[in-house]
Amino acid sequence: MTMWVDRLIKPSPTNAAPDPREQIRNDIAVTVTVLFALFLALGIRNQVYNASKLASINDGGLRLAYPEQWVLRADGNTGFTAVNLGSPSTFDSRIEVTSRPLRPDETLELARFDRGLKLSTELSNYRELEATSMEVLGGLPAIVATYGFVADPTRDAGATGLPVIVEAQDILFVQDGVFYVVSLRADAADWAANARDFAVVTNSLRLQAARPTPATTAADGFTSGAATQEGGN
Secondary structure: OHHHHHHHHOOOOOOOOOOHHHHHHHHHHHHHHHHHHHHHHHHHHHHHHHOEEEEEEOOOOEEEEEEOOOEEEEEEOOEEEEEOOOOOOOOOOEEEEEEEEOOOOOOHHHHHHHHHHHHHHHOEEEEEEEEEEEEEOOOEEEEEEEEEEEEOHHHHOOOOOOOEEEEEEEEEEEEOOEEEEEEEEEEHHHOHHHHHHHHHHHHHHOOEEOOOOOOOOOOOOOEOOOOOOOOOO
């Protein structure tokens, strides 16, 4: 038995040790192979994270990407809702897209104000935090409104649980006479964890800072008139 162990651990007498040049060449080859495998793995990982599907709205008037692993819950000609069923929170992260024709003499600012009034009556403890002038789709003026509200998803499902503070951003813009609202929503505690998925949407819209103009749009906040919820009641 000892003889077999010696044969396994001792170098073969028929194989001479590589000279220093060959050893360096072998080390370089191994290093290059490892680095190539690492970059290949990172590329595959990024492709998985950035994989997306396209949703068409208003007969192709707007085509918007959303994360491939998210589930399309509602899909219509004027909008859609995509939900991340793998969210750690009881409130599933989601993307809600709606659209409507712009009313006569209505501007983007007026449509955004009307949207804020509507949310203040629909959402519990709604509060707008800020609104920023941006651009989408290669130059269309847009407004990004950031707000928060309280949701109670477990109560809606017939269970008991604590309400959730939701952080949201509405991207509002007008294209071809249609007012679009792209809403990104997630548990405020998980907002940063959803950044990569939400970037699929914002990159699809080509969202960027607005070009400097002499006048800037002021952001007026809204405070919901809805009653404050306590616990699950």
